Amino acid sequence: MSSTLYTPTEHQDLLMNIIESLKEQKGALIPILQSAQDSLGYLSEETLKTISRELSIPYSEVTGVVSFYSYFTTVPRGEFVVRVCLGTACYVRGGKEVLEELKKLLDIQVGDTTPDRLFSLEVGRCFGACGLAPVVLVNDDIHQRVKPTELAAILAQYRVQHSEKEAAEGASA
Amino acid sequence: MNFKQYILVCGGTGCESSKSDEIYRNLLSAAESKDVKSDVQILKTGCFGLCEKGPIVKVLPDESFYVHVKPEDATEIIEEHVIKGREVKRLLYDTSDSKANKAMENLDFYQKQFRIVLRNCGVINPEDIDEYIARDGYAALSKVLSEMTPDDVIAELKISGLRGRGGAGFPTWLKWNLTKEVESDQKYVVCNADEGDPGAYMDRSTLEGDPHSLIEAMAIAAYTIGADYGYIYIRAEYPLAINRLKIAMEQARGYGLLGKDILGSGFNFDLEIRLGAGAFVCGEETALIASLEGERGMPRPRPPFPSVKGVFGKPTVINNVETWANVPVILHKGGKWFASIGTEDSKGTKVFALTGKINNSGLVEVPMGTTLREIVYDIGGGIKDGKKFKAVQTGGPSGGVITADYIDTPIDYASLQKLGSIMGSGGMIIMDEDDCMVDVAKFYLDFTVDESCGKCAPCRVGGKTMLHLLEGITKGKGTMDDIEKMKKIALGMSKASLCGLGQTAPNPVLSTLRYFEDEYLAHIQEKRCPAGKCKDLTVYEIISDKCIGCGLCARRCPVSCISGEKRQPHVIDQEKCIKCGECYSVCKFEAVSKK
CATH class of the missing domain: 3.30.70.20 (Alpha-Beta Plaits)
Incomplete structure (x- = not known):
């Protein structure tokens, strides 16, 4: 997921490009929503209204679809989305303890984002990596056989990644 | 080019998360710097199945099976094994000297397995169509297009006895035949890759390790029923599988195996990938169809069945990944061959995802009729930390538990149903003495309540009420009446819910009540959790x-x-x-x- 911020015009252009490129296929609404969220980070009211207008699908129907699927989010998320697997295999191997520790470390509840917009905490239902339970996903990275005591170090890794990225961006600016 | 040696590196999701990609790149650069690039071919394959021991690296022709390999071991493998011909003993799975013992096929984990669905996983590079073809890939499609009529294909499938591997076990030939018989200007084939049962990941590994088998099977079905377009509906959570499918589709188009006039037969067929958006209920076929059409993924009443009225109102064949993966083999080797494997009512093999408190967690494929004991002890290597086996949960949120008393039951569709569980998609979660069965039932119900789409009342209200009662019991506030109430609600849900999710949601509760009533009674009467899992009672x-x-x-x-x-x-x-x-x-x- 991108955390880049766009100007309103850039935002609108990007969205229109996505809609144009996908609207011809049958059942285009979900692919368009997915693609819009992937590029824009989240689905704002403005974004959804544009999609509704362009596809001639009532706004109520668009938000109906958005609220149905857990993949979609209408609020901005953190740069790193931390997802704890609570599928059965992870559950019996201590996934719940991992989640509790993360709540403590990040000081947020499931579904929330830290005030610095660095981390969001979510739970997942099986990522298909059951042989490595319990599993924590940070964006697309899979962390396997996670122990609650290792979580602080894992989070620190991403904090470093963030500051390095910022430093690089600062240097190039 | 002929190489003297081959190194296969597991590129499944599990091993990739343990840096197998780095191992692969280190091996390549070590081979380059030692100047042995022309002697050894280094490949990334699909999942080997023994995820517990990953990352896995296999060297041929010596059949050396290296486990828990680290990126820094790459140089040693090249220097010692490839150049000097000496195995890196410390990395071998079995460190005994006897050569017979360490070949992969001879490991306990693999010995009782029989691989049809996973035939190419861990053997070929899934990103190379030529390797698939070299292992009889697309031979079935070519045979079907040149020698067989659609009726021949149906007849062969009927002989094979293949039944759907997604859960319900519906005969595949019947499903195809229903769609074939309907007149329509447009028909579709769909692959259900919305694998959602927690604890099951065979579809993911099949897609990652052998994507072409799916494409071939779907083309065969399209020819049989008279379709020219197909959809693969796959979870967005499976990025590696999606990527490999895209590569495979591109290569197949390049070889004229997808697209117009396939193999010069005049038959047209193409495929499109659609991503799921995180709704478990979309694994149910009518909900999946609604989602494909761009709507909320809510199930629709059946009939009409998708075989008559499916995607965009057109006749549609929907099968899950594992079912599809069997099809090319059946048509290549014949239905009779396939029917010789398995039991009377369940033919062929089944892939199980063995997880939980087990020593060798991973993917195993065994002939139908293999006993649970063989799977847990011979293949799985027994229970972790020497604890006592308590139960195995099969069938995910729609299934139930099987206890130690029934561990010698041969596993097929009918025997599992008799025990109050189901085959389901093939998740097998092993539980030991530390797992509380009331808590497990609560876990599954919590899952189905969360994933219920809310369309029909029995599932929406019944599930929630039942969960409320279970929560009370785990907090020591339950009464004996609650058990009767739960049984009553369960009956209502199973009879009156619209789709499989609601109909089967009470199963984990009913099944644990049947085999572990004493645990429920301990929670209710003695306010005690025997496994020490329920916090409020500890x-x-x-x-x-x-x-x-x-x-x-x-x-x-x-x-x-x-x-x-x-x-x-x-x-x-x-x-x-x-x-x-x-x-x-x-x-x-x-x-x-x-x-």
């Missing part, structure tokens, strides 16, 4: 004989409810205790008991 006490009075627990206790003199046994004030378990986990002298 009591922590300090064993005064063992306590040396170090005071560590007292300092760590977040509510300061532990007191005592220095070097004297401490006590926990039960009134104030919040049962966080901190004292239990910090004590170095095992002086805190949990009951």
